Structure formats: structure tokens, C-alpha cells
Amino acid sequence: MTSFNFRQLNLALSRYSGAQRLFRLWSKGPTVLFYHGVEERVFDPVVQLLHMSLPLFERQVAYLRKHRDVISLNYLYDCIANGWKLDPRQVVLTFDDGYKNNLRIVGPLLSALKLPFAIFVSTRHIEEGQRLSTYWIRVALLYTEKKTVNLRSTNQSFSLTSREGRIAAAGRVVEVAKRAPLHQAEQIRNECIDQLTSGQRAELNNRFASDELMGWDDLGKLVAMGATVGSHCHDHCILHANQSDEEVRRQLTESKAAIEKHFGECEYLAYPNGTLSDISEVAYDAARAVRFRMGLTTISGEVTQNTDCLLMPRIHGATKYEEFCYLLNRSSRYNAAYQAARLRLLPGSESEHLA
Ligand SMILES: [Zn+2]
Numbered sequence: 207m208t209s210f211n212f213r214q215l216n217l218a219l220s221r222y223s224g225a226q227r228l229f230r231l232w233s234k235g236p237t238v239l240f241y242h243g244v245e246e247r248v249f250d251p252v253v254q255l256l257h258m259s260l261p262l263f264e265r266q267v268a269y270l271r272k273h274r275d276v277i278s279l280n281y282l283y284d285c286i287a288n289g290w291k292l293d294p295r296q297v298v299l300t301f302d303d304g305y306k307n308n309l310r311i312v313g314p315l316l317s318a319l320k321l322p323f324a325i326f327v328s329t330r331h332i333e334e335g336q337r338l339s340t341y342w343i344r345v346a347l348l349y350t351e352k353k354t355v356n357l358r359s360t361n362q363s364f365s366l367t368s369r370e371g372r373i374a375a376a377g378r379v380v381e382v383a384k385r386a387p388l389h390q391a392e393q394i395r396n397e398c399i400d401q402l403t404s405g406q407r408a409e410l411n412n413r414f415a416s417d418e419l420m421g422w423d424d425l426g427k428l429v430a431m432g433a434t435v436g437s438h439c440h441d442h443c444i445l446h447a448n449q450s451d452e453e454v455r456r457q458l459t460e461s462k463a464a465i466e467k468h469f470g471e472c473e474y475l476a477y478p479n480g481t482l483s484d485i486s487e488v489a490y491d492a493a494r495a496v497r498f499r500m501g502l503t504t505i506s507g508e509v510t511q512n513t514d515c516l517l518m519p520r521i522h523g524a525t526k527y528e529e530f531c532y533l534l535n536r537s538s539r540y541n542a543a544y545q546a547a548r549l550r551l552l553p554g555s556e557s558e559h560l561a
Contacts, residue, residue, distance in 0.1 A: 248416070
């Protein structure tokens with residue numbers, strides 16, 4: 207699979223005549239929001255990139271209770287599968303990665319309000335109490351005492367003499383790791399961890415407790431609060447075309463089996479990273495073959511009766527309050543990009559849209 211580019215997007219769009227007019231005619235549908243962690247205090251927004259502040263989250267939840275109808279992922283699936291009416295007021299709440307603060311903060315808050323939610327976990331990290339590779343890359347490059355770092359796994363050296371330089375280095379290494387096959391991504395993570403002494407690792411993990419992931423017992427408590435648990439792959443492996451076919455299938459089957467061992471049927475998948483270039487044709491086909499009934503992306507858009515359940519659009523919820531309200535009310539502007547993504551993975555699907 208070639209990676210996504212704008213030429214491809216334009217090409218796909220040009221296959222529709224009057225596409226823009228058509229998009230405007232489509233009625234707005236439900237929105238699936240995605241979050242990661244929620245913390246009382248975020249004191250390093252680079253390391254704690256994936257955590258939003260509790261006051262902002264509470265404000266967003268208050269908005270949703272007033273203006274929207276929060277439904278479960280199961281109910282959304284039933285609506286699509288049975289052709290039931292989709293309502294633009296409907297919103298689904300999802301949380302990726304399985305941070306411990308989902309149990310401490312999110313679960314109690316949402317269950318007290320009787321709002322359903324879904325959590326997507328990387329099963330090896332849950333099993334072994336590990337943190338994600340991207341956390342280690344960020345924390346190591348921002349906090350190592352070394353002033354230069356040579357990472358053989360990326361063939362690059364980085365000058366770490368300023369905070370700006372450290373942030374840029376972390377950003378570049380994260381991007382390389384995200385595009386790499388899993389074994390190389392793990393080498394990069396290990397090499398980054400090696401830049402810290404064991405004492406520093408312990409101190410930083412304590413300081414950034416936000417990035418600790420749940421264990422199976424923690425997840426069980428969230429299930430008791432009404433959470434639906436879905437797969438986020440076994441190793442948080444990004445299912446792009448640089449992964450082998452076997453690896454992609456292993457990620458899906460092992461994570462599904464592990465979740466089912468603890469909580470019964472696992473029917474939902476959130477593709478790690480989840481952009482168009484993070485979902486290969488092999489991944490899309492494998493998700494269907496192992497019988498996930500929904501695959502959730504991070505491609506922005508709203509849900510319609512034409513939405514492919516293995517290519518569900520989601521909107522990032524963790525934004526400034528004003529932007530959050532804007533995105534919720536203007537999500538249809540993303541539909542062109544979403545339909546282009548769908549076209550690439552489902553050639554010949556255009557007739558469905560025009561019907
Ligand atoms: Zn993730």
C-alpha cells in the first residue's frame with residue numbers, strides 16, 4: 207500500500223461529479239468522540255500530551271448533557287446494522303490506550319451521570335504493566351541528562367542543549383517510530399529508555415503517573431461501571447503497510463482473545479494512531495476476518511447510514527472548549543476527506559453513496 211497523499215485524495219474526489227454539492231446535501235449524523243487520559247493537573251504538556259485537564263473535561267461533559275444524547279457504542283452499532291434512525295444529537299464517548307486515570311477520574315464521573323463509554327486497550331501493556339513507547343521516547347529525550355544522543359535505531363543524532371531542541375528531537379523520533387515496523391519501533395523505545403538511569407526512570411514514572419496504564423483488575427472495575435472494552439492491538443502496533451501481514455493478524459487475534467478471556471465477546475477495535483495511512487488494506491481485511499464488528503479510526507467525520515463499520519470516523523474531543531463545540535457542530539466539513547479514505551479501502555463503494 208502506498209501511503210496517503212493529497213494527490214490520491216484529489217484523485218478520489220474527482221471521481222465524483224458535483225461531489226461538494228452532494229456532501230452538503232447529506233444530513234448530519236452522530237459523532238464518535240475520542241479521548242485518552244484526563245488528569246487534575248497537566249504540568250508538562252509535551253510529555254503529558256495525551257491527557258486533558260479535568261475542568262475542561264467536566265465542561266465538555268456538561269455541554270454534551272445539555273445539547274447531546276450520549277449513547278453506547280453497542281447502540282450506535284445497532285442503529286447502523288438495523289437501519290434505525292441516526293440522530294445528529296447522538297454522541298459516543300471513547301478513550302484510547304487504557305490510562306489508569308480512566309479508572310480514577312473518567313469512570314466514576316461518567317457512571318455517576320449514567321453516561322456510557324468505551325475503552326480501547328493494548329493488551330500486552332495491560333498484561334505486563336508497561337507504558338507506551340511514545341511515552342518513553344518523549345520522557346527520555348526531554349529529561350535525559352545527556353546533551354547529545356545518538357540513536358542507532360534511527361541513524362540519527364540529536365542535540366539536546368535546549369528544551370526546544372529536546373521537543374523537536376522527541377517529535378522526530380516519535381514520527382520515525384510510528385512509521386517503523388514493530389521490531390524497529392521497539393528498538394527505538396529501548397534505546398531511548400537506555401538514555402535514563404534506573405533511578406531517573408523511577409522518578410519520572412512517579413512524576414508522570416498520568417501515563418501509567420491499567421491492569422486487568424482495573425479494567426474489570428471499569429467494566430463494572432458500564433464501560434465497553436475494545437482492542438487497541440496487542441502491542442499498540444500501528445497497522446500501516448510497513449508491518450508484515452502476519453504481524454497485523456497477530457495483533458488483532460491476540461488482543462481480541464486476551465480481552466475475551468477476561469470480559470467475554472470483544473467486538474470493537476480502535477486502530478492505533480488511526481489515520482488513513484495507519485490502516486493498511488491487510489489490516490482492514492483482517493479486522494473483518496477476525497470478526498470485529500466495528501473498527502474505529504481517527505479520521506474526522508460524522509456517522510451516516512453509509513458509514514462502513516470497519517472504518518468509523520471519530521473526532522478528537524480533547525481540544526479547547528470553543529474548538530470542541532465548533533467541531534461537534536461542524537463535523538460535516540470533514541466528510542469529503544472521510545469519503546476519500548473509504549474509497550481507497552473500498553474501491554467501487556461510490557455507487558452506495560449515490561444511491
Ligand atoms: Zn493509542
